[in-house]
Amino acid sequence: MATVFITGTNKGLGYEFVRQYLKLGYKVIATCRNIAHADNLNNLSSNFSDKLKLVEMDLNDVDSVKNLSKTLKSDVIDIFISNAATNLGYISNKEKNVFGAIDEKIWIEVLKLNCVMPLMLAQQLKKNILQGVEKKIIFMSAKTASIEDNISGGMYMNRSTRTALNQVVKSLSIDLEKDHVNVLAMSPGWVKTDSGGKGALIDVKTSVDGMINVISKLTRESSGSFMDYKGEIIPW
């Protein structure tokens, strides 16, 4: 059975990806920042001990990202899902994310966590992905990245770092065409999680059900595009 690698899995969309892929029979390599505190993951692990591998990784810590390729040296990855990201500059630091009060240190940190480190991680695990059969790389982006869809302004940090990530996806899809790797930027919708908030429109199950379906249909033709959880193309 194929193996899925997913980051940021102790809660929210990441945890739901782990739960659903295990249920579908996949092997899952799941990262979180602190295994000892990841109660839900540890419970899953006791039911799927032969299928679920938990590893620690913090996108803030370059060494922990670099060490992952050593820890996973002999693991094949069929589907790579970069899900972990920060909600800094999005919810908790809203007041520093409006024109006139932008905090450049937070913005640079958000760029690191939302765009730079996800690509560094894919780079570290390139060998594992090339050994996979499915050869798919998925980056969790957000509809807020769409310039065409931006009719309300604001959200400078979240929007700009996700737009940058989408550009990364496009380049990577072109660079990895010769290796038969397909790459996708995904918007999960507005989802009820700690980041999305209680007022969001859909639950994690609906979003992840949809995304798993979209990922299963990813081909060379759709590689390098930006899609939502229903498989609809989002304009750049």
Ligand SMILES: NC(=O)c1ccc[n+]([C@@H]2O[C@H](COP(=O)([O-])OP(=O)(O)OC[C@H]3O[C@@H](n4cnc5c(N)ncnc54)[C@H](OP(=O)(O)O)[C@@H]3O)[C@@H](O)[C@H]2O)c1
């Ligand atoms: N929910 C939405 O409406 C929505 C909309 C658009 C895009 N997204 C994107 O979907 C993805 C998942 O979001 P979510 O809604 O499930 O959010 P969430 O419930 O807040 O989960 C975020 C995950 O990212 C992890 N994370 C945060 N900082 C990290 C770091 N420095 N290193 C490693 N892991 C880190 C968190 O771990 P800790 O618990 O250790 O912090 C957590 O596992 C994110 O990329 C988010 O931007 C969500």
